[in-house]
Each structure stands twice: as C-alpha cells, then as structure tokens.
Amino acid sequence: MNTTIRRSRSATAVLAILGATLAPALAACGDSDSGPEKPSAVGTDADVSGQKIVVSNWKDYMPDDIGKVYKKATGAELDITYHATNEELVAKVTGSGGDGLDVIFGSQPFLQAFAEAGLLEPIDPDSLENWANLDPKAIETAQVDGQPYWVPYTWGTTGICYRSDLVKKAPTSWYDLLTPADEYKGKVTMMGTERWAVLPAQKALGYSVNTTDTDEMAEVEDLMLKAKPNLLAYDDSTFYERLISGEAVMTEAWDGWCNYGTAENPDIKFAVPKEGSDLWSDGIAILKSSEHLDADYAFLDTILEAKTHAWVEENILYNIPNTAAQDLIATDLLKQYDTLGERRAEMLAGENMTDVGDEAADMYNQIITQVTAS
C-alpha cells in the first residue's frame, strides 16, 4: 500500500494568474477559422522504436515498471522526471519553455491555463486506440473550446474524513467542520491552499466553487474567520496521519487521501457533505514543443490501456475515469474503499473545479491571507 504519496493539489491559484477564463466547452463552432486549433497529424502505426520521451509526473503516481511496459509495447524509451507540486510544473514548463519535456501530468485548472496560453498540443482522439475507454464525463472536463487538450487520468472529490469511533455521529454538513460542536473544537483541520481552503465555506453558504462574486466571497471570508479559532491546524498533506494518531477527529480531505487513513485504521471514513462539493481531475498533456508526437501518443495509449490504468486505482486509491480499467478492479478493494465502489456517484455529483480567472484568483488569495494571518 502506498501511503507515502505527497501530491500537492494546491494548484489553482497559479492558474488564475494565467488569466483566461474557461470558455464553455459546449461551444464547438465547427470548421470556422475562429474555432479551436486542430491537432497535428499523427501516425498511429508509426514506428517509434528507438525514440525517447521525457515525462514529468508526481512521484509514485504511475506504475514503477511503466518504462518497461512502454518499451515492450512500443520500442520507445521513457525518461521520467518529477515535480512535487503543480507550481513546480509551471516553473518547469514555462521557465525553460518546456524544452526537453514531452509529456506532463498536471491538475485540470493548470492544464487549462497551459492550453489557453498555447503551450499544449491539442489531442486527436482518433489517434488514440484506447480513447474509447474513457468516461465521456471526464472527456468533457479535458476540453477547452470543445477541443480535448489532455487525457483525463484521475479524478475525485473533497469531503470530510473522520474517525467514526471518536465522533458521536457522522458529519453530514460542512458546518460540522466550520462550526464544530464543543467537544470537537481544536480537533478539526481544514486545508490551507487556495481553492480548497475556501471550498467548505463556499459550499456551506450554497455558492459555486468557481464563484467570482465579491459579495459572496466576502461572506465566505466571514465564515472562514469564524471557523479559524476552532481549527487544530490548516493542513493539506498530513491530515490522515492526524486522524490516525487521534489528534484530529474530522478533517477536510480528498477522497483518495482519506483512503490512506482508512488503510491504516478502518474507523477512518469519508463523507461528502449534503451541501455538495467539487469534482477535480488530473490529466496528461503533450507539450507543443515536443518533437516526438508519435511516441507521445503511444505513451498516452499505454497509460489508457485498461491494465495500466487499473494499477492507478489499485495502488493510489484515486478514482480513474477509465471504464475498461474499472472492470478489472477486484470487488474486495471496492468494498474496502467505498469511495471507489458504491459511493463513486457522490464524487461524480461534485461541481467541476475550473479556472476562476486572474482577478478572482487574486481575491481568493487575499481572503486566504486575511484569514490565516488574522
């Protein structure tokens, strides 16, 4: 069991900086000149053996033997580099113009921003044999102007991870975390990074996770200020360890990370509050600067292979948007981690978290600084 994954999902502020708001994905406008750019032609049967592509990913976020699998399937070689956070990825991609990198793993809002900045190679679904394995809903989240720009890799939601043996009743509302009962004061944590720091208050008040309304966000700030004195800490990387030790009894958590707690202590459970939550997703994109498009596509196809993609769910305990791969997951695992199994629909009901744009991101940052520094 891999419980040491340190994936920061603290992505989005950066995106916002990137400016551009997400154009409605539905607005596909045919063949007109103003339409989305077209993918370059790729030969699906091209011989890529002997080529070598460089992939940047989080550590432990794909199978250890992926290089071997890829080489066996295509004859091409894989060189893997790592980034610890989306911010680091931004530095890698923009700092050197993405030189030397071919394929990147990143979170949706970041990839969206990259695509809008013209850094990503549009994806041609027809050039991917395994594209059909993907969940149509996930494909929708991977588009900018109706054109897919990355391949969905994992997705999930945010909720409350809690110790069922240490709370009297299971949390059902974001208010259970924001204004906890007296006996839980000082024993709850919330995330301190941009979008997820404001999410509980946004959802508790009934607003969108992508809201750009200043009045709504002013209310969000007030609620966050009220919540702060009851917090043990702001924590977005070790909350499940705090649940295991019993320091905390309820924490804001991503479903996949809550599973790392459940793996150690079955009393650790996950709840999606009734006010709703988000649907975030990570994907794999090809940089426009890549000179090995055929090999890049071959890599994407290798990942989308049911067996490879199933590994991700089995070992990282995140949901995957690959229907063929899902069929391969053992029922025992789905039972042990119900967020992967029967409660998967709760994740899908979440509101897709998208880029909020430059100004709103600034506002989000200001609010978080105001609250944490208060």
Add this chain to the structure above:
Amino acid sequence: MADSPGPAPGRASRHGRAPSRRRRRGLGAVVEPVALLAPGLLFYAVLVLAPVALVTGYMFADRGRFGGVEWKLNFANFSRLLEPIYLDVFEKSVVIALTATVLALAIGYPTAYAITKMPPRWRTVALVLVVVPFWTNFLIRIYAWIVLLNSQGLLNDALVSTGITDERFTMLYTPGAVVIGLTYAYLPLMILPLYAAIDRIDAELLEASANLGANRFRTFLGVQLPLTLPGAITGCILVFVPSLGNFVVPELLGGGKTVMAGNLIRDQFLRSQDWPFGSVLAMSVVVMLVLLFLLQSWVTRRVEGVPRHG
C-alpha cells in the same frame, strides 16, 4: 563576525610579519591579493549581488502570467505593502522572532559561559555537542517537535501518565510552538559567537576588577558584559535573521495558523505567482536586516574602540 580577523589577545604577535609584507613590491603585490580575493568576490557577485539586483528590479515591474515579471514600470507594489494585513504580519513576525532571540540569549549566555569554564578537553566535547544537531536535517528535527508536542504526543503522555495533569494540553499549532521551534533550531548560532566572545576576555581584566574591589556580579556587569556585547549582538542577529524569514516552522509547528514574513514571501512567489510584490516584501526584510547589521557594527566599534585588524 566581530572576532574573525584579529588574532587572540596575548598569543599572536601584532607586528611579527608586517615588515616582510611591506617589503614586497611590484607585480606580486597585485597578483596575490587579486588571486586570493577572486573566488570570494566572484561568489558574492554571482550569488549575492546579482540576485539582489534582480529582486530590486522586480520590485518595479508588473507580474507575469506564469510567474516571472513583465518589465513595465509599476509602483503599486509599494503602496500595497502598507496595507494593514501586511504590516500586521510583519509586526507579528518581529514579535515572534524577537521572542525566540531573547529566549535563545537567555539560554545561550549561561551555556556559553559554562563551556568556557570547562577543562579544555571537555570544552571541545561541549562545543561539538552544540553543533551536533546540525548533522540532522532541519526538517527532521522540526518534525521531532511535532512528535513531542502534539496532543497525543510524548510530552502530553508523560504529563498525564505521571498524574501531573488530567487533561491533555494544546501545545502544538500555537505561536508558542513556533517560538520554541525557532529557539531550538537557532540556539547553536547564539552559543558559538557568545562562546568566542566570552573566551576571548583577558583573565587579567577580571583579576584587575577584583583587585579594585568589585564583587563577581559587579565584574560581570562592568567588565564581562560590555566586552561580550558584540558577540551577544552577533548571536542575536544570527538567530533573529533566519527566524524572521523562516516559513517551515510556522507551517509545521504553527499549523498554518501563524503567518510570518517568510510565509508571505514564499506564497507570493510560489502560490500567487506575484514576483514583484514578493520582491517588495523580501526587500523590506533585507533592509531591516541591513539596519540590524549596521547597529551591530556600530556597537562593536564602540566597545572595541578601533577595529581590530591585525
């Protein structure tokens, strides 16, 4: 540090080698200092001056899309610095860093004093022990404090199991925990210059003070304390400076609920991708620190009279 160039009093000769140096003329006199200084100067130019110049330039620029800057003249970052929220963070940071410094001084002075009183063999052992924590990674040492201080941690376990208290204390994730972490982390930087300063005091001065009828307390106040002041200030600066800029300790031991100047700067560069404003924040800290160093050198000059260049 105040004591580096000068030979220890009473031991080295002040004039021994001077004549031979004066005799050397011609090319050698130029080449040798240049050759000796070049690596150091190059180091400072590339790794200190250039980055400082860059950050200074950033202060007047506009933020770029993916971090970085756009070179358009922009002064808005300076007025933003004066917003209450940032002043508040600076004030809190100074209070926390200052508290840690005072604590380190209170612990470090007696420790350094005690070490100078040890037999020479044990002195070496003690000094090595002071430095030993640096052999372990900073992060690991700070994590150790989490294990000690958390509500289910060792300290609480000990307090409860010995019956001293019934309830578990919240010690972690408070400003107090941040102060403890900073004091612990930088204490060696206080002890070492203090040790050097105390050790350097000529024993004859103390005897003279005693001969003139001063008791030990009076001698301490009138002779030892003033003479060790430069060392104490050096120690204080060495603790205060990294404390003020630290962002790891507030995050790990403060639970993200205490924001210090270091966190603010880090967030501007990494999260908000606002390099220009981050540069303004960083430069304000640099200016504060330069003022501190000026103060230190002024005090040193007053205490030691002429600069001690042998």
